[in-house]
Every structure is written in structure tokens, then in C-alpha cells.
Amino acid sequence: MSPHPPSPRAVLDGIPAYVPKPPQPPATGVSHRLFLNENPCPPLPSALAAISRAASRTNLYPGIFPDELADALARKLGVPLSHVVTGPGSVGIYQQIGQAMLAPGDEVVYAWPSFEAFPIVVRMAGAVPVEVPLTGETHDLDAMAAAITPRTTMVLLCEPNNPTGTAVGAAGLKRFLDTVPEHVLVVLDEAYFEFHQGPDAPDGVELHRDRPNLVVLRTFSKAYGLAGLRVGYGVAHPEIAGALRKCAVPCGVSRIAEQAALAALEAEAELLEQVAGIAAERERVREALGGQGWTVPPSGTNFLWLPLGGDSGAVAAELERRGLLVRCFPGTGLRVTVGGPEANDLLIAVLAGLRADR
Numbered sequence: 001m002s003p004h005p006p007s008p009r010a011v012l013d014g015i016p017a018y019v020p021k022p023p024q025p026p027a028t029g030v031s032h033r034l035f036l037n038e039n040p041c042p043p044l045p046s047a048l049a050a051i052s053r054a055a056s057r058t059n060l061y062p063g064i065f066p067d068e069l070a071d072a073l074a075r076k077l078g079v080p081l082s083h084v085v086t087g088p089g090s091v092g093i094y095q096q097i098g099q100a101m102l103a104p105g106d107e108v109v110y111a112w113p114s115f116e117a118f119p120i121v122v123r124m125a126g127a128v129p130v131e132v133p134l135t136g137e138t139h140d141l142d143a144m145a146a147a148i149t150p151r152t153t154m155v156l157l158c159e160p161n162n163p164t165g166t167a168v169g170a171a172g173l174k175r176f177l178d179t180v181p182e183h184v185l186v187v188l189d190e191a192y193f194e195f196h197q198g199p200d201a202p203d204g205v206e207l208h209r210d211r212p213n214l215v216v217l218r219t220f221s222k223a224y225g226l227a228g229l230r231v232g233y234g235v236a237h238p239e240i241a242g243a244l245r246k247c248a249v250p251c252g253v254s255r256i257a258e259q260a261a262l263a264a265l266e267a268e269a270e271l272l273e274q275v276a277g278i279a280a281e282r283e284r285v286r287e288a289l290g291g292q293g294w295t296v297p298p299s300g301t302n303f304l305w306l307p308l309g310g311d312s313g314a315v316a317a318e319l320e321r322r323g324l325l326v327r328c329f330p331g332t333g334l335r336v337t338v339g340g341p342e343a344n345d346l347l348i349a350v351l352a353g354l355r356a357d358r
């Protein structure tokens with residue numbers, strides 16, 4: 001008999017364990033979830049109807065892959081079906097990427113702070129994170145390019161960036177992609193794509209067409225308001241897409257998620273109107289906070305970043321006490337989701353009070 005109990009892989013020592021947070025009722029009795037960049041609007045009636053129809057078939061497995069959804073995405077995006085990958089949220093596809101494309105010792109370059117899943121995916125594979133500090137609140141693309149070495153196999157890039165909301169723009173991104181060696185895979189995370197429109201906004205799907213080393217990730221969790229159903233997708237050339245599919249959990253996207261996503265795609269015009277409303281609220285809040293003297297960088301997402309440095313914890317605690325649950329990055333800043341008008345008004349009022357106290 002072995003003298004040792006089974007031991008998990010040593011790389012897991014570098015990955016923090018999930019610790020459930022005990023619910024703290026706010027002093028006001030009402031709490032607004034502004035910490036996960038969720039869409040404040042409930043699903044559309046057509047999506048709810050699709051969910052209910054699909055729910056009646058939950059005794060059956062869904063397809064190995066959600067083929068109907070993949071087909072609809074290929075048509076919508078104008079890409080061959082072989083380029084479409086799906087998964088249980090884009091974080092599910094990140095896991096597929098880690099399994100399919102990373103080996104122990106590979107270097108992976110990404111900005112920091114950026115999406116919190118990055119170090120987990122990299123460490124889980126036994127690969128080596130190479131974190132490049134943001135310059136101000138934005139990606140330092142020159143420094144990221146300079147951080148690529150012969151051992152680099154992957155670059156992770158979130159446009160616009162989570163948690164700062166900032167964007168590098170189409171021209172800067174294109175220039176950067178052109179400097180990345182062809183054997184290095186670039187994962188371009190466009191989780192907030194629909195919130196970042198305009199002449200300088202990049203479109204990863206277009207960029208991927210002549211770049212076989214680019215994977216673009218998008219999700220139904222944000223603009224499409226289906227975070228609770230876990231469905232995301234990626235676009236990549238067939239060699240990479242095929243490898244990612246091999247690493248997918250079979251039947252990993254439920255029939256309910258697939259049918260809701262199809263209904264959301266059908267109702268896209270209505271959802272994009274909703275997105276425009278959230279973007280307008282984002283600008284209203286940013287302007288109000290700027291008027292109070294807070295620094296709030298421009299955002300191409302459904303959240304705002306307050307770079308409060310050492311004050312972050314205290315401000316987050318006061319917001320929480322008043323019923324606004326935000327995401328605190330201790331010592332760095334606060335990420336605050338754009339909520340409904342009531343939550344946004346409360347945020348503006350509480351921060352105005354804190355400003356007056358300073």
C-alpha cells in the first residue's frame with residue numbers, strides 16, 4: 001500500500017480555492033448586484049418561452065454540441081461552421097483552450113489587471129503567466145509585444161479590458177496582432193463586444209479571417225442577458241476550433257441554454273436596444289461621478305472602473321453598507337456594473353456623500 005494519500009497536481013497549489021461568501025444583509029435591506037457585470041434586464045419573453053419549451057425535455061440529453069446554435073452563429077457571423085466553437089460560457093472555452101493549447105512550461109503573456117480567469121487557466125495547465133502591467137488603465141501593447149519570447153505560446157487579450165473597461169481600439173489592436181509571431185496563439189476576449197461599437201471598435205471575427213493564430217471569444221452572458229444559462233462561443237480556424245472541440249465536455253451546453261440563445265439571436269434588435277440603454281446609463285453615471293470629482297476612465301463595457309488605490313476597500317465597504325455590492329480589487333480600484341436606473345442613482349448619491357465627507 002502507498003504510504004501517501006492521493007495528492008492533487010502541484011500546480012493547483014498556486015490556484016486560490018473558492019470560498020463562499022456569507023450573505024451580509026445591507027443596512028438598507030435592499031441590495032443591488034453590481035459585482036459580476038450582469039445585465040440588469042430579465043430575459044425577454046421570447047427567451048423565457050424558449051426556456052420553458054426546452055425545460056419540458058430535460059429528461060433527454062442535449063446534443064454532444066449545440067449544433068443548431070453553432071449553425072445559427074455561423075450564418076450570423078458569416079463564417080464556416082467549422083470555425084465555430086461553443087461552450088458552457090466563455091470560461092468553459094478558456095478551459096478547452098488551456099487543455100488543447102498549453103503545455104507545462106509554456107509562457108503566456110497577458111495584461112494585469114485583466115480578466116481574473118487568466119492566471120487560473122494558465123496555472124492549471126502548468127504554464128507560466130507573464131503579466132504585463134497596464135499603462136494607466138489601458139493595455140501596454142508595446143510592452144506586451146516585448147514580453148513575447150521564444151517560449152511564449154499564447155497571448156490573452158481582453159478588449160475592452162475587464163476590470164478597467166478601457167479599449168485599445170481597432171488600429172492599435174491590428175498593429176499588435178501583426179507583431180505577434182504566427183506560431184503564438186492570441187485569444188481575443190470580446191465578452192463586451194456589443195457594448196463597444198463605433199468607428200474605432202475592433203471586430204475580432206473580421207480580424208480572425210486572415211489570422212489562423214487568432215481565437216475570438218464572445219458570450220451570451222452580457223448583452224444577451226443569459227449569464228445564468230452558461231453559453232458562450234468562439235471563432236477560430238478549423239485546426240484550432242477542432243482541437244478545442246475535442247476538449248469540450250460532451251453535452252456541456254444544455255438544451256435550455258441553446259434554445260434561449262437561439263431565441264436571443266432572433267430578438268437581437270430588441271436586445272441591442274437594451275444594450276444602447278445600458279450604455280446610455282453608463283455614460284450618465286460616468287458623467288455624474290466625473291462631475292463630483294471622481295476619476296472614471298471611459299468604458300466600452302457594462303461597467304465602470306474607479307481607480308481608488310488604497311481607498312478601494314473603505315469605499316466598497318460603504319457602498320455595500322448602502323446596498324450596492326461592487327467588486328473590490330484591494331489597493332487598486334472598484335469595478336461597478338451599470339445596473340438599473342435605481343441602482344445607478346443610489347451609486348451616484350452614495351458617492352456624492354463620500355465626496356462631500358473628504
Ligand SMILES: Cc1ncc(COP(=O)(O)O)c(C=O)c1O
Pocket residue numbers: 036037088089090091092115158162189191218219220221227230231232
Ligand atoms: C472578459 C470576460 N470574459 C469572459 C467572461 C465570462 O463570460 P461567460 O459568462 O461567458 O463565462 C467575463 C465575465 O465577467 C468577462 O469579463
